[in-house]
Amino acid sequence: MSIHPTAIVSTKAILGENVTVGPFTIIHDNVEIADNVVIESHCELGVTNQRTDDRPLVVGCNSHIRSHSVLYACSTFDSNFVTGHRVTIRENTIAGKNFQVGTLGDIQGDCIIGDYVRFHSNVHIGQQSTIGNFVWVFPYVVLTNDPHPPSNIMQGVTVEDFAVIATMSVVLPGVKIAGGGLIAAHSSVNRDTKENTIYAGSPAKAVGETSKIRLKDGSRQPAYPWPKHFKRGYPEEAIRILESIASDYE
């Protein structure tokens, strides 16, 4: 255990073995950190508000939380959770294994996130979003939830397994992004999409199957399903899943 002397760690917080806490970081009462977790400087973990109850913030083993991040109570992150800098994740977020969320990510809470999900920098995930496994969300994407803002109606977005939402796209309330689909950059998706299909534009329209896109590495192999050629940064057990998915498409 290595807690920097300037860190403020509640005696009620539960810290596993080999946890590192950086300078100027605050860990409140209702926090449970598993083994081998690094929490960098200037973070605040276990924030409470009028929507939080007694459930703790749980951070799984081998996680890495980068500087200036803020995580609320009543959220759970499975093992190998990784954040960029200045990430904000609110209450009632439940994330699976090896969730990665980039710098400036803003997860509004009340979300379910599957295993091996990747959010790049500066995504905004509205409340009631449901994210499958192996999903990719790129910078400045917004998942909305209010069909006629401001209102008390909340219709979260659903993103199915292996779907990819490219930079600066908006997904409108209640929309389902189907498995293996690709939302092109700068799109606005206002209705449910079909599996393994590319959507582009505002409002987004289907423009073909993802398998039509060829890798720009000279191989002319299909770029999708992406598990056929991309496994960088995943842990071993995820790579096995990616390989079996890829072989399904042979």
Place this chain on the structure above:
Amino acid sequence: MSIHPTAIVSTKAILGENVTVGPFTIIHDNVEIADNVVIESHCELGVTNQRTDDRPLVVGCNSHIRSHSVLYACSTFDSNFVTGHRVTIRENTIAGKNFQVGTLGDIQGDCIIGDYVRFHSNVHIGQQSTIGNFVWVFPYVVLTNDPHPPSNIMQGVTVEDFAVIATMSVVLPGVKIAGGGLIAAHSSVNRDTKENTIYAGSPAKAVGETSKIRLKDGSRQPAYPWPKHFKRGYPEEAIRILESIASDYE
């Protein structure tokens, strides 16, 4: 008064009764905080630059400033001001009662903001913006000001009372968003809009009256004007105004 021992609070700053200052927060000389204000950790209040003068940062009573926020001198916030995390508000911002600005908000200064205004996460408000009362601005909206960037000409945006600007819309320099109007998500507004009218697209076009939109709660009641059905989170005196507005439309 509860000032954390790690906070750095200037002896020249004026703090009211029952003010809380969190760990690692800095309050500079020219700051006046009214009663019952909570300032969370890692904030910096009263920042100066070459555009600030002797006028203080004034924060009204019952305000709540969340962690990692940065507020400049020469700005004034009336009572019940609330911020999310990592908000940045520069000099010469004058905001009315119960202004709420979400996480990552970036207000560039030289702005006037009315009463009961709501900015969701990650809005960018250019200098010379003028915002009315009860306005709603959703994530990743940008209010611009330079008609031919970069230049020395600045034409701020005006947003009138009860207008709503949805996610990831850009309002171009000098444009006026008329009262009660709705700018749909992912729009780009390049000319003045009409009252109680929906605009969508890039460039945005009028697509009907806001009263045509029906609530998706099964009631089939009009979703706009929104004060008819939405009053969550407003203080009592604001709710009275919202109720009188709503009854005008009966």
Place this chain on the structure above:
Amino acid sequence: MSIHPTAIVSTKAILGENVTVGPFTIIHDNVEIADNVVIESHCELGVTNQRTDDRPLVVGCNSHIRSHSVLYACSTFDSNFVTGHRVTIRENTIAGKNFQVGTLGDIQGDCIIGDYVRFHSNVHIGQQSTIGNFVWVFPYVVLTNDPHPPSNIMQGVTVEDFAVIATMSVVLPGVKIAGGGLIAAHSSVNRDTKENTIYAGSPAKAVGETSKIRLKDGSRQPAYPWPKHFKRGYPEEAIRILESIASDYE
């Protein structure tokens, strides 16, 4: 030298004369700060990761790094570097003289940035971006790099001298924005552009020469090339360059 007593500065870091380090700021081992540099509060300089090596973070003289910023090792900034608040700049970023990057800027590393470049708030600069001299990038612009995300192919964006990319535009992978060009707000650029030409829309199309745009100051003079009328905030030697550029167009 003025290092706040709460700052944590490695004894291996090299600090020039008249360097100011604010409260709660961390400076790691592999950092070289030249003379007359101000580093504000809550920053972290010299961050390392699995992609950094022994090369230090180098910050040139007369620079100003605002609060809550995070700069990685293996990057070099020439003199008069200025950041806004909460800027993140990763490894292998090489920037020329008087680079200014606004609040919330997110530079992903592996970038080359010329002299006198201006990034406004909240830009996202993907890896492998190459930015010329006197370039302007406005808020919520994203420079992408992956032609079929996620993949291992990276095709960075090139932005040539004096080009301007307006608010909330996306530049797709491998695209070159030609010198003196103007990308209008809310555009999506999917192919190389021509010099001194305006592009707008999604996908962006050429809509005329930049010289057609007239200054809205009553003069009716051309607004582009912008060095003819705009020199605010540049140091003397840059103003001389801007003046010579402007006279070429007489």
